[in-house]
Amino acid sequence: MTDGPDDLAFLAESLDRVEAAMARLDAGTYGTCDHCERDMDSATLERDPATTVCTDCAQARIGD
Numbered sequence: 001m002t003d004g005p006d007d008l009a010f011l012a013e014s015l016d017r018v019e020a021a022m023a024r025l026d027a028g029t030y031g032t033c034d035h036c037e038r039d040m041d042s043a044t045l046e047r048d049p050a051t052t053v054c055t056d057c058a059q060a061r062i063g064d
Protein backbone atom coordinates (compact mmCIF):
# COMPACT_ATOMS: atom_id res chain seq x y z
CA MET A 1 0.00 0.00 0.00
CA THR A 2 1.34 3.41 -0.91
CA ASP A 3 0.77 6.66 0.90
CA GLY A 4 -0.57 9.34 -1.38
CA PRO A 5 -3.32 11.92 -1.54
CA ASP A 6 -5.57 9.57 -3.52
CA ASP A 7 -5.23 6.82 -0.93
CA LEU A 8 -5.92 9.26 1.89
CA ALA A 9 -9.00 10.58 0.12
CA PHE A 10 -10.20 7.03 -0.41
CA LEU A 11 -9.62 6.14 3.23
CA ALA A 12 -11.38 9.28 4.44
CA GLU A 13 -14.35 8.51 2.21
CA SER A 14 -14.41 4.91 3.41
CA LEU A 15 -14.37 6.05 7.02
CA ASP A 16 -17.22 8.46 6.35
CA ARG A 17 -19.25 5.64 4.81
CA VAL A 18 -18.56 3.28 7.71
CA GLU A 19 -19.49 5.96 10.24
CA ALA A 20 -22.68 6.64 8.31
CA ALA A 21 -23.44 2.90 8.30
CA MET A 22 -22.94 2.77 12.06
CA ALA A 23 -25.25 5.76 12.49
CA ARG A 24 -27.89 3.89 10.48
CA LEU A 25 -27.40 0.84 12.69
CA ASP A 26 -28.06 3.04 15.72
CA ALA A 27 -31.11 4.56 14.07
CA GLY A 28 -32.44 1.16 13.07
CA THR A 29 -32.43 2.03 9.38
CA TYR A 30 -29.40 -0.03 8.40
CA GLY A 31 -30.11 -2.22 5.39
CA THR A 32 -32.84 0.08 4.10
CA CYS A 33 -32.28 1.83 0.79
CA ASP A 34 -31.93 5.61 1.22
CA HIS A 35 -33.55 6.15 -2.14
CA CYS A 36 -36.57 3.81 -2.39
CA GLU A 37 -36.68 2.81 1.32
CA ARG A 38 -36.99 -0.88 0.53
CA ASP A 39 -35.00 -3.47 2.46
CA MET A 40 -31.77 -4.34 0.68
CA ASP A 41 -30.97 -8.00 0.16
CA SER A 42 -28.13 -9.60 2.08
CA ALA A 43 -26.02 -10.11 -1.05
CA THR A 44 -25.98 -6.36 -1.62
CA LEU A 45 -24.91 -5.69 1.95
CA GLU A 46 -22.27 -8.43 1.84
CA ARG A 47 -20.77 -6.92 -1.30
CA ASP A 48 -20.69 -3.42 0.22
CA PRO A 49 -21.67 -3.30 3.91
CA ALA A 50 -21.62 0.50 3.93
CA THR A 51 -23.84 0.98 0.90
CA THR A 52 -26.78 3.35 1.27
CA VAL A 53 -28.80 2.37 -1.78
CA CYS A 54 -30.05 -0.92 -3.19
CA THR A 55 -28.69 -2.43 -6.40
CA ASP A 56 -31.58 -1.10 -8.48
CA CYS A 57 -31.14 2.46 -7.26
CA ALA A 58 -27.33 2.29 -7.55
CA GLN A 59 -27.68 1.28 -11.19
CA ALA A 60 -30.31 3.95 -11.84
CA ARG A 61 -28.00 6.60 -10.38
CA ILE A 62 -25.03 5.75 -12.62
CA GLY A 63 -24.55 8.72 -14.91
CA ASP A 64 -26.07 11.26 -12.52
Ligand SMILES: [Zn+2]
Binds near residue numbers: 033036
Ligand atom coordinates in the same frame (compact mmCIF):
# COMPACT_ATOMS: atom_id res chain seq x y z
ZN1 LIG B 1 -33.48 1.51 -3.71
